[in-house]
Amino acid sequence: MLALVFSCGSCGAPGVPGPHPELLLFNGRVYVQDDSQRIVEAIAIQAGRVLAIGTDEEILALAVEKTQRVDLEGRPVYPGFADAHAHLVGLGSALEGLDLVGTASFAEVIERSRARHALLPTGEWMFGRGWDQNDWRDQSFPTHHALSAAFPQRPVVLVRIDGHALVANLAAMHAAGVTRATPDPEGGRIEHDADGALTGVFIDRAEDLIWNAAPGMSLVAIERAIGVATTAFHAQGITAVHDAGIDPSALAILESMATEGRLRLRLHEMLDGSNDEFLQRRFASGPQSDIGGTGTLAVRAVKLYADGALGSRGAALLEEYSDDHGNLGLLLTSAEDMQRIVHEAVTAGFQVATHAIGDRGNRLTLDVYEQVVRARANGTAAIPDLRLRIEHAQVVHADDFQRFAELGVIPAMQAQHQTSDMPWAEDRLGPERVLGAYAWRSFRAAGCIIPGGSDAPVEQLDVVAQFLAAVARATPAGQPIGGWYPEQKLSRQEALNMLTIWPAFAAFREQDLGRLLPGFRADLVIFSDDLMTVPIDQIMQCQPTMTIFGGEVVWLAQQP
Secondary structure, three states, rough: HHHHHHHHHHOOOOOOOOOOOOEEEEEEEEEEEEEEEEEEEEEEEOOOOEEEEHHHHHHHHHOOOOEEEOOOOOEEEEEOOEEEEOOOOHHHHHOOOEEEEOOOOHHHHHHHHHHHOOOOOOOOOEEEEEEHHHHHOOOOOOOOHHHHHHHHOOOEEEEEOOOOEEEEHHHHHHHHHHOOOOOOOOOOEEEOOOOOEEEEEEEEEEHHHHHHOOOOOOOHHHHHHHHHHHHHHHHHOEEEEEEEEEEHHHHHHHHHHOOOOOOOOEEEEEOOOOOOOHHHHHHHHHOEOOOOOOOOOEEEEEEEEEEOOOOOOOOOOOOOOOOOOOOOOOOOOOOOHHHHHHHHHHOOOOOOEEEEOOHHHHHHHHHHHHHHHHHHHHHOOOOOOOOOEEOOEEOOOHHHHHHHHOOOOOEEEEEHHHHHHHHHHHHHEEEEEHHHEEEEEHHHHHHHOOOEEOOOOOOOOHHHHHHHHHHHOOOOOOOOOOOHHHHHHOOOHHHHHHHHHHHHHHHHHHHHOOOOOOOOOOOOOEOOOOOOOOOHHHHHHHHHEEEEEEEEEEEEEEOO
C-alpha cells in the first residue's frame, strides 16, 4: 500500500493540457465491465473521465511530466461501485446517533440509551435505531414500560432496524397525543397488550403518529449527515447511490451542494412519494438528470411503499403468516392511490420505484405497473422504456417472476437482507413460500437484471459482505456451510454486475457509469485482493484500498 501512496503523489495536481492523462494506473487488473468482460493492465484518466485503457506499455506511453502514476502492484480495479438502494441522510444520522444494532435484549437497548441520554441537553428528544427483536431470546416486540421508567421526562423514540416499527416511551406518546383509544391509521398498526393498553410499539403508517410530534432535523444536521454518509460510502468503494426517498429539506441542500460543486457522489434521487404537494411541485418542473452540470445529482424518480417489512410482519402476503395466523400484513398504499401516483409520475417523465416485500405487495405493484405499461404502449407490442422498479422484491409468487421481465420491471434487491433474515424467514413464510424469497437466480432465469444495494442503515454498509452473500448465500462467517437455498446463488460476474452496470442502467446512467471505458466517468475503486478470483472463504479478506471519484482520490485506506 505504501507504493500506492508515494507513487501517486499529489493526485490533485493541475490538469495536463492536451490528450494526456492527469492520472494513470498501471500494473494491475482493471475490470472494464464491457460486454466482452475485458481485463486490462492500465487505465488513463483526464478531466474526470477515462481517457484510455490498455496495456501498461500503451498507457504509460501517454504520460507527460506532470502525469501522476499509480503502480497497482497487481491489484484489481473495478468501476466505482453503486449502492442501488440506500438512505443517504438516514445512514449519516445513524452513524452519528444512538446505534442499537446487535443488541441482544431490550435491556441492552436501554443501557445503550442511558449512555446517549447523558450526552443530550435536558428536554431534547432522544432517537435511536437498529434494534431487532428477532435477535433476542424473547422474540416478541418490546413494551415501553422499562423505557418509560428509565426516561420518565425525556421523549424517546427507538426505531426497529428496518425502519418499519418503533417503540416510544410514555413521554413521547403523551407529546404525540396518542392514547389507547387512538385508532389504527390506514396502513399501520398500534400495538396493545391483552388489557388494551398501549405497548409503545407503532408499525408502519402508525409511526407517523409519533413522527408528526417529534422535532425534525435542522438543516445543519442534515448537511452534516450527508457528509458523514459520503465518507462511509467512499470507504466501501461506492461512488454512486440511489437514494430511496428524499424529502424537500434534504433535496434543497443536495441541490445547493451540486450547484456549488461540493457533491462527491453520483446521486439518483427518489422523491418521497408520501408528500403529495412535494410530488406535484416536482412533477410540474419535470425530471432533472444533471443538476449543477457535474453529473452528481439527478432527480427523476419517485419512491412509493406497497407494504411493510417481513421482520415486523408488515409485509403484505397472499396467505397468512405461518407464525401469526390471521395476519396478512399491511398495504401502505391503496391500489387506487398507487395507480394515480404512478400514472402522474410516468406522465411527468419520472421513474417509479416501489418498496414491495411480500408476495401480495409485489403482485399489487406489478398489477398497477402493468396497467400503466400497457397504457403507455398504446396498443403496440413494444414495451416503453420506463425502467419501473420494485425495491426489495423479497417474497415473490412463482407466477410473478416472469411478469417482471415481460413488463420490463427491475427488481432492485439487497443481498444482505437474505443473510440477515434467513434465521427466521422460513418461520414467517413456511417451507413452500420461502422458495420464492430472496430468489435471485429465479429472477435471472426470467431475464431480469438485479441492481444490488445495502438498504443502509437497515443493513450494515459492507460491500464485501454484500458480494459474498450474493455468491455464497452465506454470512461473513461462512454460515450456513454451502449456503442458504444455494440454488439461488449468483455468479461472481453477476455479483459484480449488481454493483456496477446494473445499477447504472436502473438509474439511466449506462452511458457514463458502471464501466471503465473511454469517455466514462473516472469513478473507480482499487482493492487489496481480487473479489473475482480469491477462494470463496477468503472473499471477506478483500478490502478497498483507494476510491477515486471524478479522477480524484477521495478515500485512501489507513496504513497498518
